[in-house]
Amino acid sequence: MKDLRMSFIGRIISSYTHEVKNYLAIIKETNGLMKDVVEIKKSRGLDEKQFLGFMGCIDEQVGRATAITDYLYRFAHRMEDDRVAVHINDLVDELVALMSRLAYRKRISFDKMLRGGLPTTILNPMLFHYLLFCLIEAKMLCLDKNGVISINTHFSDGYFCITLACEGGALQSSDTTKTSDTGEIGVVAKELGAVISDNGSETVIKVPAVAQVK
Amino acid sequence: MLKDEGHNGLVQKILSCYRKLIHPAASSISTTSLSKDRDTSLKIRIFLLIGTLAGVPLMMIMILSYLSLQGAVKEDFNNQLRGNIESTRQSVEFFIDERISALRFLAAANSFGQLSDEKYLNDIFIKFKREFGELVDLGLIDSKGMQLSYSGPYSLQGKNYSNQDWFNEVAVRGVYVSEVFMGYRKIPHFAIAVKKELPERGTFCILRATIDMVTLNRYVSIVNLKSKDDAFIINQQGILQTQSRYHGNVLEKIAIEIPHPKEEVVLSEVRQNGSTPLIFGYTSIKKSPWILGMTVASTAQSKILDLLTRDMASVYLAVFLIFLGIIANIKISIGLVNWIREAEREREEAIAQTQHSGRLASIGRLGAGVAHEINNPLAIINEKAGLMKDILLMSKDAHIDKEKFIGLIQAIADSVTRCKTITQRLLGFARRMDVRHEEIDLNDTIREVIEFLDKEILYRNIRLETRLKEDLPRIISDKGQLQQVFLNIINNAIDAVEDGGQIMVSTELRNPDRIRVSINDNGQGIAKEKIKHIFEPFYTTKERGKGTGLGLSITYGIVDRLGGSIQVESEVGAGTTFHVELPIRAEAP
Amino acid sequence: MLLVDDEVEFASTLAERLQIRGFDAKAVFCAEEALDMVRSEPPDVVLLDLKMPGMSGVEVLKTIKKISPSCAVILLTGHGSEQCAAEWAADGAADYAIKPSEIETLVAKIDRANEKRPT
Numbered sequence: 003m004k005d006l007r008m009s010f011i012g013r014i015i016s017s018y019t020h021e022v023k024n025y026l027a028i029i030k031e032t033n034g035l036m037k038d039v040v041e042i043k044k045s046r047g048l049d050e051k052q053f054l055g056f057m058g059c060i061d062e063q064v065g066r067a068t069a070i071t072d073y074l075y076r077f078a079h080r081m082e083d084d085r086v087a088v089h090i091n092d093l094v095d096e097l098v099a100l101m102s103r104l105a106y107r108k109r110i111s112f113d114k115m116l117r118g119g120l121p122t123t124i125l126n127p128m129l130f131h132y133l134l135f136c137l138i139e140a141k142m143l144c145l146d147k148n149g150v151i152s153i154n155t156h157f158s159d160g161y162f163c164i165t166l167a168c169e170g171g172a173l174q175s176s177d178t179t180k181t182s183d184t185g186e187i188g189v190v191a192k193e194l195g196a197v198i199s200d201n202g203s204e205t206v207i208k209v210p211a212v213a214q215v216k
Numbered sequence: 217m218l219k220d221e222g223h224n225g226l227v228q229k230i231l232s233c234y235r236k237l238i239h240p241a242a243s244s245i246s247t248t249s250l251s252k253d254r255d256t257s258l259k260i261r262i263f264l265l266i267g268t269l270a271g272v273p274l275m276m277i278m279i280l281s282y283l284s285l286q287g288a289v290k291e292d293f294n295n296q297l298r299g300n301i302e303s304t305r306q307s308v309e310f311f312i313d314e315r316i317s318a319l320r321f322l323a324a325a326n327s328f329g330q331l332s333d334e335k336y337l338n339d340i341f342i343k344f345k346r347e348f349g350e351l352v353d354l355g356l357i358d359s360k361g362m363q364l365s366y367s368g369p370y371s372l373q374g375k376n377y378s379n380q381d382w383f384n385e386v387a388v389r390g391v392y393v394s395e396v397f398m399g400y401r402k403i404p405h406f407a408i409a410v411k412k413e414l415p416e417r418g419t420f421c422i423l424r425a426t427i428d429m430v431t432l433n434r435y436v437s438i439v440n441l442k443s444k445d446d447a448f449i450i451n452q453q454g455i456l457q458t459q460s461r462y463h464g465n466v467l468e469k470i471a472i473e474i475p476h477p478k479e480e481v482v483l484s485e486v487r488q489n490g491s492t493p494l495i496f497g498y499t500s501i502k503k504s505p506w507i508l509g510m511t512v513a514s515t516a517q518s519k520i521l522d523l524l525t526r527d528m529a530s531v532y533l534a535v536f537l538i539f540l541g542i543i544a545n546i547k548i549s550i551g552l553v554n555w556i557r558e559a560e561r562e563r564e565e566a567i568a569q570t571q572h573s574g575r576l577a578s579i580g581r582l583g584a585g586v587a588h589e590i591n592n593p594l595a596i597i598n599e600k601a602g603l604m605k606d607i608l609l610m611s612k613d614a615h616i617d618k619e620k621f622i623g624l625i626q627a628i629a630d631s632v633t634r635c636k637t638i639t640q641r642l643l644g645f646a647r648r649m650d651v652r653h654e655e656i657d658l659n660d661t662i663r664e665v666i667e668f669l670d671k672e673i674l675y676r677n678i679r680l681e682t683r684l685k686e687d688l689p690r691i692i693s694d695k696g697q698l699q700q701v702f703l704n705i706i707n708n709a710i711d712a713v714e715d716g717g718q719i720m721v722s723t724e725l726r727n728p729d730r731i732r733v734s735i736n737d738n739g740q741g742i743a744k745e746k747i748k749h750i751f752e753p754f755y756t757t758k759e760r761g762k763g764t765g766l767g768l769s770i771t772y773g774i775v776d777r778l779g780g781s782i783q784v785e786s787e788v789g790a791g792t793t794f795h796v797e798l799p800i801r802a803e804a805p
Numbered sequence: 806m807l808l809v810d811d812e813v814e815f816a817s818t819l820a821e822r823l824q825i826r827g828f829d830a831k832a833v834f835c836a837e838e839a840l841d842m843v844r845s846e847p848p849d850v851v852l853l854d855l856k857m858p859g860m861s862g863v864e865v866l867k868t869i870k871k872i873s874p875s876c877a878v879i880l881l882t883g884h885g886s887e888q889c890a891a892e893w894a895a896d897g898a899a900d901y902a903i904k905p906s907e908i909e910t911l912v913a914k915i916d917r918a919n920e921k922r923p924t
Binding site: 007008011012013014015016018019020022023026029030033034036037040041050053054057060061064067068071072074075077078079080081082084128 | 572573575576577579580581582583584586587588590591594597598601602604605608609618621622625626628629632635636639642643645646
Binding site for chain 3: 596
């Protein structure tokens, strides 16, 4: 069981790495191109607009790489403590950001609707990441190209509700047995204290809010 | 449980030999069957232990209470016997007393002349006999021992008793009770004689009556309650005066020894050849030459048995309770061992969980470290590109310092390469989170780990040297876990040394199957008495809040599971060396 | 103005860019040198990288503030949070910026810190 969790982390890190490498590649190419241009244009002046374009591009990539690296940093930090006060929205945000590339490969995109101002709760953040990862992965499996996975969070009656729904794309038959109690998802959910309900189109994770212990 | 290991080892050996005999093919025993056998032998041993611990005191109590009960019953028994004997004796004594008194009365109430008259005597005899049916004869004897008158079945005219013991005795004592003799029609009789003083004649006469033993026999035989018991009267020499059931006929000598007859009842245990032991009680009967004896074959034991058989219900109950006790014992033994195993399993799970958390935490730290590292080159790229932009925007003329630009571009390229190395490492690390056993180059692994810690080492100005043996054979193991091991130990070394300290990591081939990795630091060292504790979970010399104390115990666990070993050498003030030995082929757990 | 960062390429390039924008910016690459500079020629603003070998960034911050309290120190870090910001402010930091930052953002922070300096 623990091996699956390890491999999940591995996959997240791989996904991040590939993303960053892509940005780096672009930077490298743009850089190379600049070099070529400078070398070619020996005595004549440089095309300002062109070069600004280059730099802008590099800036953009650097920005993206920085952003995703920040997410990795936050993700990595989640593994340090197994009981800590967290914002559910932050956790969802992190995981979705880190899964973007995996989804992108299947031309699936995310639609986040995270209700603001939710209180914090105490749980095992890495485990929550893992649970969410498993459920999103399950959804990705039954979505074909150009699908959209929407994620909704809100808070009511002392429970955080995270709703996952698929829209668009060709739907293959979903494997609802994955949400059984004995499956990996069931075990993880139980460990978190969360309840998962699946009515075919929507999957809802209900996590009880745990108040901070002084 | 540690002591059990020794015994368990022996049990295992025996069981494995046994198993080898039965199944020669099954010489490789799986751990589950081994631990099952261990469990069974442990259950048996606990069962025996509890059984003994509970059983022994119980047995002792049972024995003690049985003995005390036996004693009490015996006492009661003896008292009863005594009582019997005493009351019988009293009856007999009373009987004798009565007859003596009657005879005395006769002697006193009638004159010598009357008594010498046979007709008169006969008349008295008949009247006497009416009251005392067992009277056989009555006779008067003069002081010289001559039979003067007689009434009875014998013909005793002219008989002279002067030289008989009884005559002399009654002449002196005034009363005499005889022993039993065979009399008329071979029926046992005894005689009572009383002396009548004849003061006017200056002499005396003796009135003598013979009495049938039948009544006395009856007195004695009434006593008998149990089939094996016996009561009888004997004389001082042990010759039976009454009929006994088991000890002979009248006038036979009994086989039992009578040491010293006393006035009170004496009880003794008597063993006769070939038959059960008897309790023999006896006492002397006053005013007679007799001893009253009683033998009792029923013992206290049989009495107790009697009691029990009368109360079968409680016997069944007791047996049932013992049976319940045994079942409870079995259940406890099994339950206890299962509980222990369960607790062990839970403990192992908890440790596995902690190890898992530890591993996660270290991954987390690694990830965070990497993220940090990437930021620097990204920042550089940012600034370089920014500068280029600035220059471009600033320069009025179209001439731009090409050299400068190329330099900046190169700097960007270098930073990108830097990022790439970092991400490569990260990727490799991520991939390895799935692979368990692969071919590993230990030197490379160590180098990678050191790279991860590069910043920290630089930060603290630590000099880290490596002496990695060339051409070290590749080993089959789990790279991720090995990295964790070395990461842990080197981290500890970093913590142990001061800024500017020195750490040396070396690898060598120990023997054809094992490689040794040594990590030495010149830090504070570990005291001798602390060394043996460092691999214990939760043992830490760091202050509260710093470190869980689990690092080394998890490391130890990993190395152990990979089939290797860890040793520590340390000297306070000089430094510490950790030696990790790993097999070239990782053994199956 | 002083830039303190052990990444040579980064510090020197940024210094150059700041010079283009009219700041008298000098880059040093270790804490000791930085403290020497602060002692000899106290700058108005210091851009200080937190993760450097040798003294911890926070210690350097405190020392600078001790040597020259009127110095505004802006901390440069890979990651920040509200908690850290509060701690740093308590230790005397004027502001903080996350690497890599847009030059415009940095300049704005520098200007603001300079204005807020106790004279």
